[in-house]
Amino acid sequence: ETVKLAYTKEYKAELQKKQRDTRNRRHEDTLAVMTTQADPTTIEQYGFDIEFQYPLIEAAWDSLKLRIRNPRQQETMGKVRLIKDSTNLRHFRVMPTEPFQVGYEYFLKIPHRGFRDINGFYNDSTELKVMLPTDEKLSNITLELSGVHNKYIIELLNEKRDKVIRSFIVNGDGPVVFPYLKAGSYCIRMTEDINGNNIVDTGNLLEHKQPEKVRFYKVNDKFLIKVLEKAEMVWNVDMEELFR
Structure with missing residues (x-):
């Protein structure tokens, strides 16, 4: 036997709205939002700055990759260390284990799905690039x-x-x-x-x-x-x- 369910107009309208919301959901609405910064003038002291909008429940810090390119355009992989903000659980700083050098370019890659926030959303991938200032006027x-x-x-x-x-x-x-x-x-x-x-x-x-x-x-x-x-x-x- 086939059982037919009787939907009220209000229920149908609510169901259609949920379907539209699902179709219209933007990609960025399903991501773990984070802000990143690599200021050349303070990078030696503060490193790469990362702050998430919501607290994390998963964090693969060992998935971060640091590429270092010297003035001859030769690249090597560097090591990093993590500095946690004791007053803000969503804020982190990442520092190379070796000192920054003038004329070198530094690339920090944050891979896709390396971090997951309390909403269950994963981060998108991004890469930060920085080099020490060389302006002689400073x-x-x-x-x-x-x-x-x-x-x-x-x-x-x-x-x-x-x-x-x-x-x-x-x-x-x-x-x-x-x-x-x-x-x-x-x-x-x-x-x-x-x-x-x-x-x-x-x-x-x-x-x-x-x-x-x-x-x-x-x-x-x-x-x-x-x-x-x-x-x-x-x-x-x-x-x-x-x-x-």
């Missing part, structure tokens, strides 16, 4: 730190002081270098990281927590540091004296 700032008895956060900010360009954590004497700078104005902010959490704490009135000490490095009694083209700027900084 400048460097070097701070020769002494008197470092605590942990400090050393940051290079833009002229408006609303963007961190580079950040270093230091707990001993030595140089801090800000390379590949375009001509312009910058600020250098130094924070005494008393609690050692690698974050600039502004304090909490309700919890009776004092803000951490912050100093802006001055050049000629000015917070704004003017950087010219092709400049090599070096300053000796006594941290003990600065935070006294």
